[in-house]
Amino acid sequence: MYRLVGAAGRAADPVPAAVAPLLAAHRAACPQADGAALLRAYAVAERMHRGQLRKSGAPYITHPLAVATILAGLGLDTDTLVAALLHDTVEDTPYTLAEVRAGFGEEIAALVDGLTKLDGDRWRGRAEAETFRKIVLAAAADLRVLVIKLADRLHNLRTLGYQPPHKRARIARASHELFVPFADRLGIHVLKREMDDLAFAASAPEAHAATRDAVDAALREAPAVFAPAVARVRAALAEQGVAAEVTVRVSHLYAVHTSTGGDLAGLRPCQVARLLLVVDGAEQDCYVALGAVHAALHPIAGRLVDHIAMPKHNLYRSLHTRVIAPAGDPMEVIVRSRAMHPVAEHGIVAHIRAAAGDGAAAGAATGRRDLDWLRRLLAWQADAPSEGFLDSLRADLADGGLTVYTPCGSIIPLPPGATALDVAYALGTDTGDHSIGALVNGRPSPLSAEVRDGSLVEVLTDPRAAPSPGWLDFAVTAPARVHLARVLAADGAERAAAAGRDRLARALAGRLDLLGAEARGAALAVARDLGFLEVDELYAALDAGAVGLADLVARLTAR
Template sequence: MEKDALYNALIKDISHYIKSESNINLITRAYEVAKIKHLGQMRKSGEPYITHPTAVARILAELEAGPQTLVAALLHDTVEDTDYTLEGLEKDFGKDIALLVDAVTKLNKIQFKDTRQTDNQQKMLLAMAKDVRVILIKIADRLHNMRTLDSMDPDKQIRISKETLDIYAPIAHRLGLFRWKAELEDRSLRYVHPAMYYKVSNLVKAKKEERENSINNVIAYIKDLFKESELSNFEIKGRIKNIYSIYKKMINSGRDFEDIYDLLAVRIIVDKVETCYQSLGIIHAHFTPIPKRFKDYIAVPKPNLYQSLHTTVLHSDGTLFEVQIRTKEMDKVAEDGIAAHWAYKENKVYSKEREQFEMMSRLKWYADLMKMTEDKDDQGENSEEFVETVKTDIFSANVYVFTPKGEVIELPSGGTPIDFAYKIHTDVGHKTVGATVNNRIVTLDHELQTGDVVSIKTNKNSSGPSEDWLKIAKSAHARHKIKGFINKTNQEFTYSTGKDLVERELVANKRNDELTDEWVRINFEKLSITTLNDLYLEVGKGNISVKTIINKLMPDLTKEQLLKRQIERTARQLIATSETGVVIEGLSNPQIKLANCCTPIPGDTILGYVTKGSGIVVHATHCINLNQYDKNRLIPALWADNINRKYPTWLKIKGTTRNGLLTEIIQVANSSGINIAEVSAVTNQELESIIKIKITLKEKRELDTLVVNLQKVPQVYYVEREII
């Protein structure tokens, strides 16, 4: 095929980094196939369709993308828009290129008519996690479409532009593709908010000459300063912020155009890191730095690998401008993002797996995305939850804090120690009881700031997160983990309650039946209950009565007999109750006492232990001392229904040593209607307050309520029932 101007322009763009004849031939063959397959097809602009895939390939060539990526870009619309089949493409160009084209084709079918269409957003994110080259092709495809959007209908212009701002620009930003991001944003703003676009654009143009003169004067002055300091091998450039960035600052901060600090920026590019800091010293020595406007992204790079020193200074003529100082390598990354690190080199062996590993090792957020996609199904996340997590925790994250070992953890704005803990590990989050920030104890709702050093205090005996944490956590990941824990805990409590009710009813009816899944299936399958665990859950929820189970076990008893047995049982509980409130079936006046070690209270499941001379000692089934006893001496025990007394038990509380903590704990107990009999408080070697309170109450529900209320007290780490 005769080579045309489009082809020649493409080859010229790639010739500086792709020189292998076999690679050039591969790209040439792909161009020829694309041109033949799209022959006769025209774009809305009136141009031959081949101009689009060629333009996409040339945009990717700016990043020095590899031959396979360029071939996939040239062919990315052939399977969808022509008679070229995926099987034919694989035969002609290989499996890897076919997979790339197939993935891009599937993404092409996604339309975000409503940005809440999370199923489609999820597909985009999953495709990026699977192979980042797919997204690079798609962003390049979108960039060229935005450049030619004038030919589309107004409705499509607005829809595509909104979609670009919501999806494509944030991904470009996260990949460090700042030039692409800025162009996508500016072109989108022109269609979404044309009035604001032209307003800002005209304001920028109105004083363009004045600003350019100002920047040029500053650059000339800085060059003289550097020469006086005997600095050489540097480059200084000036720029004005892109239109969308100015627009966002005006909207978010409510400022006028003239009040935006960093409209003007001077970029200083030097040869090494030490010179960056030397340059900063010279700038601050001769200009007035604006407080709180200095950022060191060299020591702490942004998650998209961006590195630079930023400072905003005031010139003697009253002009405010931002200075960015970085090395040549940093400048390359600032321009091309991650692509600067894996730009194609013909002397290296390339594979999709190697490039993915490169991405994960360099971009922590990308590794987080990979993990999210792997965990998605295990966690049972739906598409809305998954997309919310990615958007909130990855695309919107802009607070950077440190672990005590210096690892950078990225959190969304307003992130708290709870978000930090769950970012470290789910188990750390679940067992969190306190936090320190910059060596100072803080509450769990403390708002973290960039640069904070955060340490999490955990306790293996912690009862886990409460529903109050859902109001504190800002990251979708933390909220999802907290909800999962609470749902699981509630289910376990419901299961335990149901099992206890069934077992008590079996004892009350003197039944020794061993219930099985098969028995449950035979008797309850019509109710969609097929396992014993499901049965316990339904009983715990109150959906199935324990009487129904007994009726199934004892079908020969008449209703009159069942009623008689129930009346007899109630009568026994009413009259065969010792002063402890405990009933032992078959004993009318047993000698009973409550164990001092576990101090059981109504609501605890209990067992009686027959001693050799002291009657029956009743323990809560959670008592660790039961493990030491002869199992043959353990007998069933129940609480009576007519208890009218209070029972003592102990609580152990850990917290900080802040003044007033003990007083607040006592107030919470009193406001819950619970009497305190004894109190002791000590401080341990870790400077924690350990408070023990002996309380009296009627039943376990009162205790559960008190524990929940105590856990809400600021700087209380955890509350647990004490076994002496």
């Protein structure tokens, strides 16, 4: 142990050696931060987890401490780090949420609550799905819940070697399908890249090793390919009077694996690295720098993507272009300003860091209206049953791949294979329910028509139109499929109830007025006697054969 120096030079209480790296990382990013709250949280977490061990045999406290240290390295605020230290206490120890609230305040208690898994015994097979739904809802209130969860998963991936093979495969798959996409949606690419590669190593160790070796071999040739390109770009920038840092950025292994489809033969340096220009200047200087790049290196037509004018779903802003390097290789170049760079690397974390002091950090992570993906996710998750919720979530988080536009200027990201119907539902459930077709790039198209990247799509509607069961055959996105399933199920229930009621009315003809029995509550009383909350449920059960007609007639006529 060593001592921190307190106010007026007084020696503070001894600091456990285990927590010293966390305090140092936090002080490096937040020099004015008070470490007292961290020390109190560490003391609670260490005491509550005492005697618990990780699969590696290490004391369990090493896990929350590592999670908090990852977040400290990102520059997160004190409250976030305290919540990270306590994030497993309510779930795995006798420590209660009320104790968190009493000891550390409502804000930290809300973060810990959002991270606490639901009781598996109570929720049974629905626990995993409903836990993810809980995290999504908590993240809507404070995105730091999701940031802590990502750091938690990153540390679990770092220590995945201690898990049995079947569990390694499951954790790696879930990481690629759920956690990596969440990191991408929040723009935290420093976490996304490491999680990608760790999950890749766990799920496909041979492919990971082969990719690593191929990338290492390609990078040995990189100076000969990139040095002439960098020299030309720097000279062109100087001619334009633009100051910029020009570096070679190496892609992470999983990105190389997916971009090559695993075909690593003859891998070239430009397939594993690209040029990054960070411009010292305003937004317009990025476009001047882009012009300098195109003057120095021949641009490839149709390969310019402007994410400054049209930011990505995760607030990412940069210019992407492809050029021909002096050696003849296609080369990707990224241009962004110095102000854009922190968000490009750290996403939402950069906004939280930029908040003035810990007290404003929550405001930087809550109530954001510029994250359309979260708004859409919140809209459809409420209607999604536990069964199939994770599949819908995976589909919704899958890489966009496509971007389509509408005449009113809306920009809609979609997964590959998306149709005009998906565009309709992305514009709102009312538009989707009443859609009858679309104009894709000015040409009439059915709702089942697949849309292409960059298409201009105008949805055609009719107020008399309604969803058809056949739409589920070509709806791709989670919002469309979840809404359609709910609407069609409700329609089916209404039809079944109407058919059951009609059958009962015919059986009662001449003996009892069914409408009168409904009006005086006799029908509802019989329904409740049989375990149904509503009369329509009873009628639907009759139509399905779950309730006998003769028995129902006897019960009603006896009242």
